[in-house]
Amino acid sequence: MKMIDEQALLDMTLGSTILGSGGGGDPHVGMLLACDAIRKHGPVPLVDLEEVPDDAHIVFIAGIGAPGVLIEKLPRAAEYERVLQELERFTGQKYDYVCPAEAGGLNAVTPFACAAPSGVPVIDADGMGRAFPKLEMVTPTLYGGKATPFVMLDEHGNTMFAETATNAWAEDYARAGVLASGANAAMALYPMTGAEAKKRLVRGALTTASDIGRAIREAREQHVNPVQAVLDQQDGVLLFTGKVQSVQRQNKDGWTIGEANMVGLDAFDGQEFTMYFQNENLAATRNGEFVATTPDLIMAMELDSGEPIPSEVIRYGYRVAVIGLPADGHWRTPAGVEISGPRRFGYDVDFRPVEEIAG
Amino acid sequence: MKMIDEQALLDMTLGSTILGSGGGGDPHVGMLLACDAIRKHGPVPLVDLEEVPDDAHIVFIAGIGAPGVLIEKLPRAAEYERVLQELERFTGQKYDYVCPAEAGGLNAVTPFACAAPSGVPVIDADGMGRAFPKLEMVTPTLYGGKATPFVMLDEHGNTMFAETATNAWAEDYARAGVLASGANAAMALYPMTGAEAKKRLVRGALTTASDIGRAIREAREQHVNPVQAVLDQQDGVLLFTGKVQSVQRQNKDGWTIGEANMVGLDAFDGQEFTMYFQNENLAATRNGEFVATTPDLIMAMELDSGEPIPSEVIRYGYRVAVIGLPADGHWRTPAGVEISGPRRFGYDVDFRPVEEIAG
Numbered sequence: 001m002k003m004i005d006e007q008a009l010l011d012m013t014l015g016s017t018i019l020g021s022g023g024g025g026d027p028h029v030g031m032l033l034a035c036d037a038i039r040k041h042g043p044v045p046l047v048d049l050e051e052v053p054d055d056a057h058i059v060f061i062a063g064i065g066a067p068g069v070l071i072e073k074l075p076r077a078a079e080y081e082r083v084l085q086e087l088e089r090f091t092g093q094k095y096d097y098v099c100p101a102e103a104g105g106l107n108a109v110t111p112f113a114c115a116a117p118s119g120v121p122v123i124d125a126d127g128m129g130r131a132f133p134k135l136e137m138v139t140p141t142l143y144g145g146k147a148t149p150f151v152m153l154d155e156h157g158n159t160m161f162a163e164t165a166t167n168a169w170a171e172d173y174a175r176a177g178v179l180a181s182g183a184n185a186a187m188a189l190y191p192m193t194g195a196e197a198k199k200r201l202v203r204g205a206l207t208t209a210s211d212i213g214r215a216i217r218e219a220r221e222q223h224v225n226p227v228q229a230v231l232d233q234q235d236g237v238l239l240f241t242g243k244v245q246s247v248q249r250q251n252k253d254g255w256t257i258g259e260a261n262m263v264g265l266d267a268f269d270g271q272e273f274t275m276y277f278q279n280e281n282l283a284a285t286r287n288g289e290f291v292a293t294t295p296d297l298i299m300a301m302e303l304d305s306g307e308p309i310p311s312e313v314i315r316y317g318y319r320v321a322v323i324g325l326p327a328d329g330h331w332r333t334p335a336g337v338e339i340s341g342p343r344r345f346g347y348d349v350d351f352r353p354v355e356e357i358a359g
Numbered sequence: 360m361k362m363i364d365e366q367a368l369l370d371m372t373l374g375s376t377i378l379g380s381g382g383g384g385d386p387h388v389g390m391l392l393a394c395d396a397i398r399k400h401g402p403v404p405l406v407d408l409e410e411v412p413d414d415a416h417i418v419f420i421a422g423i424g425a426p427g428v429l430i431e432k433l434p435r436a437a438e439y440e441r442v443l444q445e446l447e448r449f450t451g452q453k454y455d456y457v458c459p460a461e462a463g464g465l466n467a468v469t470p471f472a473c474a475a476p477s478g479v480p481v482i483d484a485d486g487m488g489r490a491f492p493k494l495e496m497v498t499p500t501l502y503g504g505k506a507t508p509f510v511m512l513d514e515h516g517n518t519m520f521a522e523t524a525t526n527a528w529a530e531d532y533a534r535a536g537v538l539a540s541g542a543n544a545a546m547a548l549y550p551m552t553g554a555e556a557k558k559r560l561v562r563g564a565l566t567t568a569s570d571i572g573r574a575i576r577e578a579r580e581q582h583v584n585p586v587q588a589v590l591d592q593q594d595g596v597l598l599f600t601g602k603v604q605s606v607q608r609q610n611k612d613g614w615t616i617g618e619a620n621m622v623g624l625d626a627f628d629g630q631e632f633t634m635y636f637q638n639e640n641l642a643a644t645r646n647g648e649f650v651a652t653t654p655d656l657i658m659a660m661e662l663d664s665g666e667p668i669p670s671e672v673i674r675y676g677y678r679v680a681v682i683g684l685p686a687d688g689h690w691r692t693p694a695g696v697e698i699s700g701p702r703r704f705g706y707d708v709d710f711r712p713v714e715e716i717a718g
Contacts, residue, residue, distance in 0.1 A: 090449065156524050157523075157524035158521065158522070158524055159521065159522045159523075160519065160520070160521045161449070161519070161520040162517065162518065162520070163517070163518045164516075164517040164518075165517055172539040173517060173519060173540075175539070176535035176536055176538060176539035177532060177535055180531040180532050180534070181531075
């Protein structure tokens, strides 16, 4: 068990932007919420999945909303303070731990905004090992875990509770609710036991985020290459270094959809590269050939500083390194690829591990 | 107290079509559900509002969905059988009576599909005295009554429960849920006590529906004019008799929006008439002047048979009488007109009672 204080949140936030794979919402927003909660209520214990008793009751805490909206309308602490007790009120069940649904992006740290005032620890695990855009795209879904009962609190004082037939229905109802509320909302979802969590979750996902953040920070402090530091630490693959030539981006049905086109620099001089995103970066081609696809992580980092560049932010003129990181093993199974692979998002290509294609 | 059997439902259904004021969904669909439930579980007591103890717990039962969808996908009995016990499960409160939210259209009789299997009586009252398209447009809203906690069950096995800050938010969340479900859903909403019901509801609304239905049926049996029978019984006003010349109708955001244009017959020979609808008929002009607006009821009836013609059905060639009926007194107060008057629906005219304009 570690105690997570404000300083620890900073590395975690930076690293979670990389795990966001271009999406997941701006972690800075989540960090402000979480820091504020920790300042008020004290540091939050982060416990290893192995330390959690099998009969413990656990629930994911996550914010939901269109990423664009999150920038314009900051999520409020009040909903994260109440979300766990609201779920407890409806289910009559006490929850012992909270856990992030996704260690990538904003939702890596939102559980701390709930855990600190609620007085429960956060589990060092998640349901993705990255970010994905839909509520059913979590590892528990692969093992029969149910998204509901869930509870959702919006900033207008509305509470929605649902029990759905499938996790895809849970996504549809939650998305409908958050669109009705016109903003973003705090959720508690995927109630599970400790025994289930041990089978179903990505272990150490928050430590991975912290490790990546620390690698970038230390490389900067030591004036060495932060991109290389992340690649070395995470067994990643350098997919491209280049300059962004053009970006097509549109907001459609709450999604940020588009592509970024680059021309090569350094070892990639004279080559072309395209990164395709639907909130997250989902596929990348080099000279017309796929070099990485979802569920593996694809992330652009500013070439010199190593600063992660989300799909909402990337634009003409950026000099970037694009890295590929292997997805967690849960996602590389046939069932995992079916939910999270390139065909699920409309790309006509089979999934192949990034280290095999481009390693 | 009366017992409502299958025969009694027939008059009620016919009359509720008139109270639907052109909208409210096809009562025939609700009648099939309700008859089936009564056949299985026996007749349902219909109790006068005065007989209900002040400390009794009451809730509206209603179907929600786009009227067009209701025709393509019939609502299922299963959701009405479970909806009351689901609300009881979430709130921990036992309900003693159910009551229609609207005595106009489909939802006049859907409470019987819940009451028969649940073993509770239906109250002879409603929250509109007619039909309106939105969940917050009920008389309890005028007196501070809350739409939530509500529960909504769809045909896919999904259950949604909500507590909202306002009744308009309840509408937004329920509408979002029913659009997500892609069909129609059964709801229990507006929990209230007997004392509150006595202040807030339209008394005898189901008896009014039955009376209108019986007047039409008996006029037909006696070969007298059913339109005149309804006018005489309900202190209504004949707004026009004519032939439908053209109908503009579009389906937009789940609404049936348009107008029907008519030329006069009999006493109205040489005159023009337009009926404007947004699901319900909301305003009517004769020779360019408003002769009736919401919240008063505007309804087209087939000239000879007296058959009510909903806004979804009216088309070129129909020979109709258009009648105006006074809205319940709750709606004619300043607060009532603010929620339900013509300006609420975008018509640039003040509300005036139909009997004053056209009587």
